[in-house]
Amino acid sequence: MTDPRETPSLAEHAAFPRDLPPPPFLAAPAAEPIALFLDFDGTLVEIADHPDGVAVPPDLPALIARLSERLEGRFAVVTGRSLDALEALLGPLDVAVAGSHGGEFRPAGSRDVEALAQPLPEEVTARLSAFAEAHGGLLVEPKPFSIAVHYRRHPEALAALLACAEETAAAFALKLKHGKQVIELAMPGSDKGSAVRRFMAMPPFAGATPLFVGDDVTDEDAFAAVSTLSGSGILVGPLRQTHAAWRLGSVAEVHRWLAAIADMNSPKENSPA
Numbered sequence: 001m002t003d004p005r006e007t008p009s010l011a012e013h014a015a016f017p018r019d020l021p022p023p024p025f026l027a028a029p030a031a032e033p034i035a036l037f038l039d040f041d042g043t044l045v046e047i048a049d050h051p052d053g054v055a056v057p058p059d060l061p062a063l064i065a066r067l068s069e070r071l072e073g074r075f076a077v078v079t080g081r082s083l084d085a086l087e088a089l090l091g092p093l094d095v096a097v098a099g100s101h102g103g104e105f106r107p108a109g110s111r112d113v114e115a116l117a118q119p120l121p122e123e124v125t126a127r128l129s130a131f132a133e134a135h136g137g138l139l140v141e142p143k144p145f146s147i148a149v150h151y152r153r154h155p156e157a158l159a160a161l162l163a164c165a166e167e168t169a170a171a172f173a174l175k176l177k178h179g180k181q182v183i184e185l186a187m188p189g190s191d192k193g194s195a196v197r198r199f200m201a202m203p204p205f206a207g208a209t210p211l212f213v214g215d216d217v218t219d220e221d222a223f224a225a226v227s228t229l230s231g232s233g234i235l236v237g238p239l240r241q242t243h244a245a246w247r248l249g250s251v252a253e254v255h256r257w258l259a260a261i262a263d264m265n266s267p268k269e270n271s272p273a
Helices: 060-070 083-090 122-134 155-172 192-200 217-228 251-263
Strands: 034-038 075-078 096-099 104-106 139-142 146-150 175-179 182-186 209-214 232-236 246-248
Touching (some): 034 192, 232 251
Parallel strands (some): 034 209
16 A cells, blocks of 8 residues: 555656636635645746846745635745755744754744754765866755756766765765756755645644645656545645646636635635624
């Protein structure tokens, strides 16, 4: 029997999503409560050449706060960035958030971070940093529970980088994630699906229908997780095979869809007096 915590293979289980925007999910007065999980890079902000170079829309922090309030706390940002890196861009967040692909976990209203994985061994960082320096100065992004190597500016290094990453992953029992022009090695337990399942076992998320919005293959763990919990994934960007059921074509479309949810009357407000 397949462990529901495992991410099904894309090749074996994924399909193409509905090539149309997802419904707002909150339109019907009798709609069941939803829990909304959002990736950050490529979903809430456009991807940049350098992780620190992203342009954060000035109204994004307020939109995040409105969504959390509208959903009565059933809202979380789940990102590959560390929590420190995320808050350096958005400012302090009072909403639920998971960073480092789920390795860092923090409920709403708390500043205490729970680790869902063991720290990354220093030798892994040393190995990949040495490789990056020897191959033209690839950008290395160390995190508490993972390490990312960006090859956007050095695409010719990909084959050698993959070989190094695969060897290192095997030696240290790490997960290898190949995202958009980035290779990442992560400790077991540091994945977005684990973070979503942890949130969904807690109030106020428990019992709601989960939705996860993300753009990259690193979001597939979360797409698969919400599917096992009777929810849906929403892919951002070009059509491809995915565990997601719906699609939004761009970051701008994501913002319009989220604003519609944030501005929608609650089912209680729609009910007759």
